[in-house]
Amino acid sequence: MEKDILRKELKVSAIENGTVIDHVPSGSVFQVIKILNLTEYQNQLLIATNLDSQKMGKKGIIKVSNKFFKSDEINKIALFAPSATLIIIRNFEVIEKKKVEVPDYAENIVKCFNPNCITNNEEISTKFTVIDKIDLKLRCHYCEKITARKNIAFR
């Protein structure tokens, strides 16, 4: 058992200060990085995916050094990674653990599934109201059509 834990630890090394985003669906790791604008991040950034997970089968994990996200910033990822957990690390110690929460609004993250929506035909930021946080349904501010979970695509 101890050996297993040790092995896991070695796969992604610990960070001193920052945020660990755990339980990210493997397929969404790179989307999460993009949404959080981490592609140009200048500090240490550790990314692992397709790790074995008891809960999820396969999971991804992202460790961001020296970064503490505001909740409206981090909650954007709930649209793609509703299972994600956030772990706040200070001095190698876990200070706080929490689940991401689906936000009330989503601005310029998701694409409207309606091909005839003006947002898919002009340069416009998309805006959605989340009308169902459990089944994940988003109402487009422009065309008023509802984009459901199975149709959600990243912009």
Place this chain on the structure above:
Amino acid sequence: MKNRSLISINDFTREEHIRILDLAGAFEKLPKQRILEDFVVATLFFEPSTRTRLSFESAATRLGARVIGFTDASSSSVTKGESLRDTILTVSNYCDIIVMRHPREGSARFASEISKIPIINAGDGSNQHPTQTLLDLYSIRKTQGSLDNLNVAFVGDLKYGRTVHSLVQALCNYRTTFHLVSPLELKLPSTVKNSIKERNLEYSQSTDLEEVIPKVDILYMTRIQKERFSDPLDYEKVKYAYILRNSMLAGAKPNLKIMHPLPRVSEITTDVDDNPKAYYFKQALNGVFVRQALLASILGVVE
């Protein structure tokens, strides 16, 4: 309502809808008033719609306004590749209010966000056509004396018709009992039906037109569009299902009025036109008064 855009029927409250209907009533009594002489109204029809455009232009002209605009995208700079954004930013320099119809859903909302002058949505794709809803409410109130506690049947294509969706949602404010008559393939979408359920209003769904006629105060007919069917055989099955003939109206209530957003094709036979219960052409005229009320109140000429 001064300087406010009208994009979606839900942008205005129930009280504001009533205010527009009252104002429309005043314009019906006195339709020619030169109260908009100082104003320029632009009608931008990126997609042709003769009826709606003429109705708006008639409303504006009868109030003395000058009308500029285009009647379809091919006679505008859209064909040169201009974006909607640039068209709106440019045209809004030339006029005091923009009436627009556009084939894409959400176009009018977007226009209202970038324009410094108010926008009236005259149809954005399959999404909203609020002035049609207001003229329908006006017609119902005028013929029935009130909007409350009426039995209203919607007949035909309830799935795709935005006119039906908006009017059902607006009538949910008035304790309406709904009778929904359509082929099984063209039933009212669940999102719209949910607005009826949320208000705990009564409704029935059936495929039989004749059975609902004696029960209702308003019979709202719609056209079944051939292009909505993937299988032409399915269309053949239902295309004659909902044809209203004068002989079917024998058992109707005396106050029944027949409405239709027009254009009509075959769903109401012409022998109904002479029946005093036929209201669809009067309904179209009411559109002019409602649009006069909207132009005058949004331009701030009346309160």
